[in-house]
Amino acid sequence: MLKTFKKGGVHPPENKLSAGKSIEVLPLPASVFIPVAQHIGAPATPVVGRGDVVKVGQIIAKSSSFVSTNIHSSVSGKVKKVDFQADSSGYPKQGILIDVDGDEWIEDIDRSEDLKKDFDLSGEEIVKKIQDAGIVGLGGATFPTHVKLVPPKGMKADILLINGVECEPYLTSDHRLMLEKTDEILVGIQLLMKALSVDKAVIGIENNKPDAIQRLTEKTKEYNGVSVAPLKVKYPQGGEKQLIKAVTGREVPSGALPIAVGAVVSNVGTAFAVYEAIQKNKPLFERVVTVTGKALANPSNFRVRIGTATSALVDAAGGLPEDSGKVISGGPMMGRAIASLDVPVTKGTSGILLMEKNESTREEMNTCIRCSRCVSACPMGLEPFLLMTLSEKQIFDRAEDDKIMDCIECGSCSYTCPANRPLLDYIRFGKGKVGQIIRSRKK
Amino acid sequence: MSVTVIYTIATLSIIGTSAAVILFFVARKFKVYEDPRIDEVEGSLPGANCGGCGYAGCRAFAEACVKAADLNDLNCPVGGNDTMGSVAGILGLEAVKKEARVAFIRCNGTCDHRPKTNIFDGADTCAIAASVYSGETDCQWGCLGYGDCFTACEFDAIELRADLGVPKIIDDKCVACGACVDACPKNLIELRKKFPKDRKVVVACRNQDKGGVARKACSTACIGCGKCEKECKFDAITIENNLAFIDSDKCKLCRKCVSVCPTNAITEENFPPRKIKEEKKEECSTAK
Numbered sequence: 001m002l003k004t005f006k007k008g009g010v011h012p013p014e015n016k017l018s019a020g021k022s023i024e025v026l027p028l029p030a031s032v033f034i035p036v037a038q039h040i041g042a043p044a045t046p047v048v049g050r051g052d053v054v055k056v057g058q059i060i061a062k063s064s065s066f067v068s069t070n071i072h073s074s075v076s077g078k079v080k081k082v083d084f085q086a087d088s089s090g091y092p093k094q095g096i097l098i099d100v101d102g103d104e105w106i107e108d109i110d111r112s113e114d115l116k117k118d119f120d121l122s123g124e125e126i127v128k129k130i131q132d133a134g135i136v137g138l139g140g141a142t143f144p145t146h147v148k149l150v151p152p153k154g155m156k157a158d159i160l161l162i163n164g165v166e167c168e169p170y171l172t173s174d175h176r177l178m179l180e181k182t183d184e185i186l187v188g189i190q191l192l193m194k195a196l197s198v199d200k201a202v203i204g205i206e207n208n209k210p211d212a213i214q215r216l217t218e219k220t221k222e223y224n225g226v227s228v229a230p231l232k233v234k235y236p237q238g239g240e241k242q243l244i245k246a247v248t249g250r251e252v253p254s255g256a257l258p259i260a261v262g263a264v265v266s267n268v269g270t271a272f273a274v275y276e277a278i279q280k281n282k283p284l285f286e287r288v289v290t291v292t293g294k295a296l297a298n299p300s301n302f303r304v305r306i307g308t309a310t311s312a313l314v315d316a317a318g319g320l321p322e323d324s325g326k327v328i329s330g331g332p333m334m335g336r337a338i339a340s341l342d343v344p345v346t347k348g349t350s351g352i353l354l355m356e357k358n359e360s361t362r363e364e365m366n367t368c369i370r371c372s373r374c375v376s377a378c379p380m381g382l383e384p385f386l387l388m389t390l391s392e393k394q395i396f397d398r399a400e401d402d403k404i405m406d407c408i409e410c411g412s413c414s415y416t417c418p419a420n421r422p423l424l425d426y427i428r429f430g431k432g433k434v435g436q437i438i439r440s441r442k443k
Numbered sequence: 444m445s446v447t448v449i450y451t452i453a454t455l456s457i458i459g460t461s462a463a464v465i466l467f468f469v470a471r472k473f474k475v476y477e478d479p480r481i482d483e484v485e486g487s488l489p490g491a492n493c494g495g496c497g498y499a500g501c502r503a504f505a506e507a508c509v510k511a512a513d514l515n516d517l518n519c520p521v522g523g524n525d526t527m528g529s530v531a532g533i534l535g536l537e538a539v540k541k542e543a544r545v546a547f548i549r550c551n552g553t554c555d556h557r558p559k560t561n562i563f564d565g566a567d568t569c570a571i572a573a574s575v576y577s578g579e580t581d582c583q584w585g586c587l588g589y590g591d592c593f594t595a596c597e598f599d600a601i602e603l604r605a606d607l608g609v610p611k612i613i614d615d616k617c618v619a620c621g622a623c624v625d626a627c628p629k630n631l632i633e634l635r636k637k638f639p640k641d642r643k644v645v646v647a648c649r650n651q652d653k654g655g656v657a658r659k660a661c662s663t664a665c666i667g668c669g670k671c672e673k674e675c676k677f678d679a680i681t682i683e684n685n686l687a688f689i690d691s692d693k694c695k696l697c698r699k700c701v702s703v704c705p706t707n708a709i710t711e712e713n714f715p716p717r718k719i720k721e722e723k724k725e726e727c728s729t730a731k
Contacts, residue, residue: 084652090576091583092652339561339576362564425566429574 002207004232005245008379010412012169012235012333014208018292018299019172023180025303026316028100032075032307034060035087035095038346039136040143041067046096052079056105057283060096063134069144070134074285074305077101088329088336088343095344098307108281115183116279119191126195126278133277134284134347138269139163139174139238140330142348145270149195151259158262160193160201161247162271164216165231165238167206168331171351173288174268176301178205178212181272186216186223188271191278193225196264201226203268204247206233235333236410240265242379254406269350289313289345293354295321304345311341313352325360328353333411366419374413374423380406384413384423391430400434407431480533481505487529488519493597495520495620508534515539521598521618542692543637544619546600546612550586550631551647551710553607557582557661573628581660584649586610586631595626614641635691641713644689644696646671648708651684658706665708671700 037043044061054060054073061071077100084092105111121129131146151157162185166174178185189201203220205213207230220226229247236242241252243265250261258265266274269287276282285306292299297318304313310327314320320327320341328335329349337360374384382403390399404427413423485505496519498504508517508530518541519526531538557580563572569591577583586609593601593610600616601623614637624632631649646665650657654666667685674680679693680700687708689700701709 084656086577092577336575422566422571425571425575429571432574 002230002232003246004234005237005242005379007381008377008412009234009236009242010377010415011233012415014233015169015292015294016172016175016208017170017294017296018290018301019175019209021172021176021300023173023176023288023301023303026305026308026313028075028103028305029308029312031077031080031097031099032305033083033085033095033097033309033342033344034071034074034307035085035093035344035346036061036071037087037093038071038142038306038348039069040141041065041069041147043094044068044071046082046094048073048079048082048096050079050081053077054079054098056103057109057285058106059283060098063131067144067147069136069146070132070283071096072134072283072285073098074307075100076104086340086343087346088338088349090336090339095307110280110282115187117183117187119187119194119278121191121194121278123195123197126191129278130195130274132283133273135270135273135277136284136347137267138273138287138347138350139267140334140348140350142346145266145274148259148264148266149192151196151264155259156262157196157198157259157264158200159248159264160189160196160198161243161263161265162189162201162203162268163238163240163243163265164203164205164209164212164268165243166209167233167235167238168333168335168351169235170292170353171290171331172292173290173301173350175209175212177272177288178209178268179215182215182219184275185268185271186219186226187279188273188275189226190223191274192264192266192271198264199225202247203228204231204237204243205229206231206237208233236379236408236412239379239408239410241408254403284347287345287347287349289349290351291317291354292351293321293324293356294359295323295356296354297321306346307344309341310338310343310345310352313345314341314354321354321356323357324354325357326355328355333415334409362422363420365421368419368421371418373416373418377412377416379410379412380408382407384427385421387430388421388423388426391426391433394433396430396434396437399430400437404430404434405438478509480509483533484508484530487522487533488526489521491521491597491618491620493521493618493620493622495618495622511536513537513539520544520620523618544634545614545617545637545641545643546619546621546623546632547635547643547645547647548586548592548610548612548627548631549633549645549647549649550584550609550629551663551708552580552582552585552661553609556663557585557608569626570628582650582652582657582664584629584631584651585661586629591626591628592623592632595622597622636694638691638696642696643691643710643712644694644698644701645691645710645712646687646689646708647710649686651686653685657685663707666706668705670703670705671709674699674703 042065044063046061048060055076058073059070060073063069077098080097080099087093127146127149135145136142193201213230217228244263273284289304290301291313300317326337329338368385387404411424488501492500496504514536528538559579560581563579567589569587569589572587578587588608590603593603598616600613602611619634648665650664657664665687672680672682677693677695679690701711
């Protein structure tokens with residue numbers, strides 16, 4: 001029997017429309033807007049100004065603290081201005097607007113497609129290079145990777161988990177990457193293992209991607225210590241804590257990090273980015289993005305430069321369908337609807353989903369009948385109906401006691417609610433408030 | 444009468460009497476002295492328990508008044524000077540006259556001025572909408588219009604206006620308790636000095652974007668041009684972060700700033716109509 005996590009979970013329709021489409025390179029846009037805050041932690045500080053000429057791969061914003069990363073230019077051209085523009089968070093954020101002129105890369109980058117397997121770097125050197133290359137978790141949470149690779153004092157990782165689950169419906173970027181860049185990902189995994197000094201790595205893949213499982217299982221024979229764990233399909237298996245539970249059976253305690261149970265989780269996209277950064281000297285300035293939707297003419301997987309406007313991706317996939325209801329950055333479960341097609345692709349954009357009006361409209365909310373479907377669906381073992389009420393009534397001390405901070409915002413509760421209650425909306429709001437209270441207490 | 448009944452009555456009477464005697468002594472021994480003035484002060488308060496004074500209800504405020512050496516820092520915004528006068532009378536202290544205040548929503552982004560650029564269909568509260576994104580219009584500072592202030596107001600002093608998209612404060616009912624100020628996630632509501640006849644001259648905008656960006660999002664946004672600051676003879680207007688602010692304590696209601704404002708971001712209310720020469724501007728400000 002295949003492994004999976006125990007508590008909760010749901011089975012939304014998969015709709016992997018673009019699974020059979022190989023990754024295409026999106027043509028260069030005319031201009032890009034690169035936000036300086038594309039990661040969890042302190043925003044980077046711009047180091048270029050109006051009129052500066054930049055090359056592809058050049059640092060344009062430097063990280064100011066440990067939990068932060070550098071931002072590199074994804075195009076060559078002239079900096080038009082340092083400005084504010086709305087990103088997928090919905091609020092205007094600082095960023096650098098660059099007019100594209102040609103495609104000139106900095107000299108260090110090896111642009112060849114040859115596979116480079118060998119490396120003789122120490123763990124520290126690898127972490128340093130990852131930090132310089134601005135790599136963050138590409139699964140969507142955008143936590144700086146170098147921070148994960150330096151465990152807090154007294155803690156030691158014994159296993160590296162590679163997240164190839166891609167449990168979000170519609171999204172196929174990781175799936176395609178596993179099929180097309182198998183060796184690169186595996187070398188990236190070796191590099192991550194070296195950095196963490198662990199000798200075991202497991203790639204978790206849901207069994208709705210049999211081709212990826214087969215290909216990786218064959219290839220892992222050539223690499224020491226790496227194995228593949230096929231998993232039963234269940235959302236949100238791609239959640240860090242759920243994946244650890246499914247693969248190793250260990251449960252991360254409430255409020256703790258995965259390192260507390262000796263595990264570090266990285267996405268396959270991140271492993272690929274690590275390979276490129278170290279073997280090819282290529283900083284993180286492009287990523288694979290799935291552009292999909294039922295009404296879309298041509299759902300595709302694109303390799304996109306960071307900072308490209310969403311509209312360019314939609315146009316390349318056949319243009320905005322007429323009865324589009326929502327454009328979502330990310331997947332349908334955890335993604336955010338964006339308010340404008342000018343929103344740029346950032347390091348955390350795993351997909352652009354165009355939903356039809358009838359799919360995306362919320363139905364009328366009814367009263368809670370205490371059916372407790374949300375409780376059985378919650379993968380963290382919380383009571384979403386209760387947390388919603390507490391957030392609504394602003395009883396934040398009790399919400400904290402009831403572990404609102406453990407919520408991973410997977411949306412299984414809202415998905416499963418027969419009364420169409422916006423459970424996650426309220427819980428997310430409560431979580432924000434409780435987070436503020438906890439931070440102010442620490443000060 | 445049977446003996447049982449007599450015994451019963453006798454026993455119960457003895458228990459009752461002895462309990463009364465014990466309770467009498469216990470009550471004297473453990474008597475807590477409470478200033479009778481607390482009850483008196485509480486009686487003179489409005490009893491709204493709104494928390495506008497900063498205390499947890501009227502009783503707590505009454506206790507604070509009785510304990511206080513003077514009434515400088517204590518004020519019941521609901522009752523105003525009359526109530527504080529009677530409180531001072533009971534306590535034999537001197538009442539400090541406080542200027543009455545009134546809430547004002549610093550956003551004039553009605554549907555005509557601020558076109559919608561997207562639709563929000565999440566939970567119907569400002570707090571959640573603000574935690575998700577900047578709002579249905581391109582102005583990230585303005586009113587969201589779901590009425591968290593309306594829900595917070597216990598005095599029915601806020602009116603939701605579907606035709607405007609921005610709530611209105613009913614000055615007569617507003618007691619300046621500040622509940623709406625805390626409820627607004629965009630910090631739009633300010634407690635301003637209450638002028639006679641409810642007249643006011645206010646910058647009805649909180650947009651701190653640069654002029655061009657602000658104007659694009661809303662035709663009546665403050666663009667921070669500084670004309671009003673130059674025009675004001677009383678130093679009541681300051682410009683910070685591309686946004687003008689009129690200090691109601693310094694404002695003399697001369698209305699000169701209203702005439703120079705190029706975007707009509709400064710609104711005047713409850714003034715008699717101006718002379719014919721300026722009729723056009725008057726129309727704009729009442730059309731809001």
